[in-house]
Amino acid sequence: MADVKIKGLYKRYGSFEAVRGIDLDIPDGEFTVLVGPSGCGKSTLLRTIAGLEEISGGEIAIGGEVVNDMRPRDRDVAMVFQDYALYPHMTVRNNIGFGLKARKMPQPEIDSRVDAAATMLGITALMDRLPRQISGGQRQRVAIGRAVVRNPRLFLFDEPLSNLDAQLRDEMRGEIKRLHRDISTTMIYVTHDQIEAMTLADRIVLMRDGVIEQEGAPLDLFERPATTFVAGFLGSPKMTFLSGRMVRVEGAVTIALDDGPRLPLPEGRIPDVADGRAVILGVRPEHISRATGPAAAPGSARLDAVIEFLQPTGSRTYATFRLGRAQVMAEFEAHDTGRPGETVPLDLNLSRASMFDAATQRAI
Amino acid sequence: MAHAAAIGDNRSGMPQRRLPSAKKSDRQFKWLLVTPAVLLILAISIYPLVFSIWVLFVNYDFQIPGHAFVGLKNFQQVVTDPVFRYSLWVTVALTVANVAIEFLLGLGIAMLLAKSFRGRGLIISIIIVPLFISPVIVGQAWALLLQRPFGPTNYLLSQLLGHEVTIGWLTEFPFNFIALVVADVWQWTPFMFVILLAGLTAIPPHVYEAAELDGVGGWQVFRHITVPHIAPMMMLAITFRLLDAIRMFDTIFIMTGGGPGTQTYTTSFYLYTIGFAQFHLSRATAGAWIFLVLTLLVIVFLVRRLLKPEAK
Amino acid sequence: MASWVRPRRIPIVRIVVIALFLAFVLAPLYWVAITSIKPSDDYLAVPPVWFPDAPTMVHYEAALFAYRGLQGLINSIIISISATILSVSVGTLMAYSLARFNTGGQHLSFWVLSQRFLPPIAIILPLFLNYRLVGLQDTHVGMIVAYTVFTLPVSVWMMFAYFRQMPRSLEEAALVDGCTRWGALWSVAMPLAAPGIVAAAVFTFIACWTEFFFALVLTSRNAFTLPTVFRAFLSFQGAQYGEASALAIVSLVPSIILGVLVQKHLVRGLTLGAVRG
Structure with a gap:
């Protein structure tokens, strides 16, 4: 068990900077997910923590100990790789026990630990098979078993579920979450999948171009994204961005959407920006509902819009409307929709929607 | 938590050796791995080459004692030797003939065998056999087939043509050159064949299917689909063969002995004769350096260009 | 689906060319193998001895x-x-x-x-x-x-x-x-x-x-x-x-x-x- 402290970390490949000055504190026992688009530096960051990449600058400390120049084997971390990296020439049993053997643990203790890990992951029946003789999901369990058996102070996961099919991925996600609940060791998990990030993380670190864009609890990031990038990255279907201007009319503050309606902002949601300033309104599908009462609910704006098309998913139906120049998506009850071409009244919940400065792309 | 307890929290079983610097040991490790190979090449290949630079400018000749400094005399003697210049032409001519025939024949056979059919595996296994035979034995085998009066070749030709054929395949111009080319083609056509076949079988079949749907056929398909797809393979095969063909020595040693006279002297054979039959070692070394520089030019221009995209 | 695809026959020319090339590859090997077990008297025979009547291992x-x-x-x-x-x-x-x-x-x-x-x-x-x-x-x-x-x-x-x-x-x-x-x-x-x-x-x-x-x-x-x-x-x-x-x-x-x-x-x-x- 250990915390991880990273200070001013740089990683360069020639003139390319994969990681550009990252500071990150991960408390002991926390499940941290590094997420971001491919090429954002998340995997590189993870690999520097494992010691698989030399760092170009800064400092990494695990459990209070600076590990910059420490070999991977001495860092006492375990890693689960994207392609599982099971040793093809060893049985499942030897795969799991390999790390203990490499550390010269006595064989009886290796056996008991391997058996315990196998029981925990439900793979006892596979112990004498070779990796190529078991399925993808089973390989993933073995890879996790290989990490668990070492009882390391830190677990690193490098996109461990991206090679699995959707159903297995959901299942393994649950297993990893349960694993963390059971052993509560610090875990750092890299993924490009925002759903994995949201569901697994105690804390999400969202990266972009080698720097941290925002970090925090999943719902904090989801509800209060610091930038349009974070807002667009998290959530599915994606947040819609509507550009407009701040306009004060007769004491009320509104956002005038480009070529679209004016939306009066509710009390307490009025940003401190100059009149006429270009802003971006970020709206998630769940921020728009089909209007019911005679007037908009408090904090919401009422407007009429024409349904362009519908995408039923079974439990919910997503309806796309045209609003000004933009298309906006709303989430409705499955049957409570209307038809394409029909004009329906909508309530847009402005107290939950996000607002960004168009120039800086940062939240206001 | 129960599971974690079962696995055990005992860290004492894991010795934690801490070395001061992982970076440094990694750096040493990677150089350590290349050291034996590099030392061997330096000792057996580079050092002799450097040593030979000294040999170039002195008189190193088993027929004349001492190693007096002679300046450029060795070069002068080689360059002015008409046999040396002639041998360069022989080398070029044989190389071009060998590589061209091997390429065309290899490509043809590869195209005939590109599609799978029963018995194809066995046929390929037979075709590649010459690659695993010593060139000396190849020369010996063709000498057996061709040599007058024992070989069966002239007999077969007589039967075919209906009149008596008495060709001295290893002694008469131009038949001695034809014999050398035949032996080389026999041994190295499989080389072209194997590489080009790999290129042909790697072309995705849907490309051909698309062409067929478009109504493109025959020669057009070959020119616009096959050739562009295997062009890199063609370049590679030709370059590798070219660089080997210019050293041609073994079959000449066995089949013609360079003869009659010096008619079939390649540069390698000429330099071998000067150096190890007449023991004019300095003169041979000078010639070898000229040959080496010519080869290096080919290497730098051909191989480098060729392998760079592959190395990425 | 497959019915309109004409079954491909291996053309006769192709078989002949492949056979000729195989003969070219095998001829020297055969001749060497046969010569190695041929009694010395057979070397000069006309027509050549394609297979010796009395194979011998003396040459080996x-x-x-x-x-x-x-x-x-x-x-x-x-x-x-x-x-x-x-x-x-x-x-x-x-x-x-x-x-x-x-x-x-x-x-x-x-x-x-x-x-x-x-x-x-x-x-x-x-x-x-x-x-x-x-x-x-x-x-x-x-x-x-x-x-x-x-x-x-x-x-x-x-x-x-x-x-x-x-x-x-x-x-x-x-x-x-x-x-x-x-x-x-x-x-x-x-x-x-x-x-x-x-x-x-x-x-x-x-x-x-x-x-x-x-x-x-x-x-x-x-x-x-x-x-x-x-x-x-x-x-x-x-x-x-x-x-x-x-x-x-x-x-x-x-x-x-x-x-x-x-x-x-x-x-x-x-x-x-x-x-x-």
């Missing part, structure tokens, strides 16, 4: 004992096997370093490759002089070292290509699991590279086994290899056909068997890994 006996073929065979075995082991082990280590750490950038790997294309005549003249000076001329050790170096480009580049197509993550897993760099190389990378190592070893062996030029210059009465024994038959115009053929069979059978066994690595072997087989 003579080739091996009277012409010291056996000694050449033993030397070839010792030198080729030793050089193969050395070349492949040293070459594999270097290839691993090049493939995983990009040691020396492209320069080092290209430098090794360029050794493959140096004309042997340029190396052999000074090497011969140096071998005489240090007493390695006509020794097994001298030949083993020379063959090791001369086959290094093959073993390095074949293994280089092999390691590059092996996923890095296995060794990284081993490093995290607690192996040193050596440990990861020895207990993970090497076992996984075993098929490649075997293929590289076979190609290296065949290269040594069939080499003539170095052996011709660097050996005489002691460490001479099998191919150099053929010199003995040059001066006797024809009289030793049977012996030469017998020796040829002795030499070519092992290398052909090995070569055909590793056939699927052939493309990689011939192109030094530039093309994947």
